[in-house]
Amino acid sequence: MSLKTSILGGIRAGIYRTVSPSLGKNFRGISPVSAFYSTTSQPQQYDSFEQRNTEKALFSRKTFLMDYYKHLNDSNDIVLFVHHNNVAKADNKKVRSDLKKAGAQLNVIRNSIYNVYLKSEHESDPAAAGVTNKNRGVKHPLSPLLNGPTAVITIPKCEPSVVNDVLKVIKNAQDKLILIGARVESSVFDVVEINKFKDLPNKEQLQAQLAGLLTILGGAGLVRTLETASSVLYLTMEQRLKDLDPSEKSEEESS
Template structure:
């Protein structure tokens, strides 16, 4: 007798049964987005935020097309120069987010620190409030970050329709290339748009209206908030990660040299003060001895 393959509904039900109890049902789209956003926030050290105004699907497709072109050019240039930087163009993701779910995921990633499972606890878990459940969709995670709503550093940034551009590494070269498409400046500026001859598709009647609907808000760099100007500063660093490291080393060296000068100056001032005080005391002692000698001389 031929075996009957399990139906799709039966498969989905069995998969759901394998999921641990959650505050929100894991098969819901909101729950899946929550997990996806949390993964991006944990693994992507550089995330750029744009506000968008009713982008159409064709506009969005054209913007992505032009963006991947310039990003792949950076990979090709790095390879031609023998750079050790990995090719990351195809892993840089531009997407529109559900702002409220994204903000909730960010609170879990930044504020939730799950405790270890209860010592001695054993047996199956049937209650969603069981303290042994510490995953991102658990009741413990939801309860732990509920009071942080609206108090996150990014709360003022995540308002309205938002699009994100996430990078798997902090690459100023790729960020600079992305800005020439998504947030270009005048030709004399830091991020001039490619010429019409080099990128004709950038200037068609679908792409340009879409780009005008994007506005740079800021960035999340290694978990820290950067405003629009600071984000542009990261994109303006020459020499990629090597240049970034060189600037960081220079800043640290400058700080250490300044500290050394400050400490040296303090030491010199203390020495001069003590030396001056010693001289005064010696003069006072010598003056007192001369007076005693003068008094002891016979008239």
């Protein structure tokens, strides 16, 4: 191997690891939608990045995109799918800036490669040799969305308020961006469900509301119990069991 080839390979390997932290020696992490499948594959082990046995050439554009799409899906709780239509350069810059302020990111995707990725997303390495052919017949619930010019808007955390802000950006873009569906954690949503989801409180707010409701209804003791350390909770429950079952208590005293 020439020095030039070695240096180039090292640079490309570094780019791949930056784009997808799950790549390298181990391939871990399964996208949430993989709950759709009944089987999962064990992570493949590699002594070095360049030993990956991929369907296409290791440093090809297709392998890069497969890895990048895996990274996007593994590192974001919410992925919104939109059709983009005649977005001028100036408009594109503004939309991306507004989405970034809202806590999201826009990525234009290649439908054919993204669809190949979706069919194999439950695999530890969707780009591995033989995987595409193995999953050729898989029907993924998101595949019907991949028609025409498509982009994904990714949101790291499952925050309805962020979705609400993103939908405002999409609305302001008028017909240049059209919402068509979404993946929210392990669920696939249509447009109606997304619009309902955006008005929901986040998990922390729901927990606070539940705690407040329990307190109002006289459940302050229960709230404190739920906040207690597990070891203390166990001892409390054990003592309560003895109080309810005197025979158990008498057996301990006789022993």
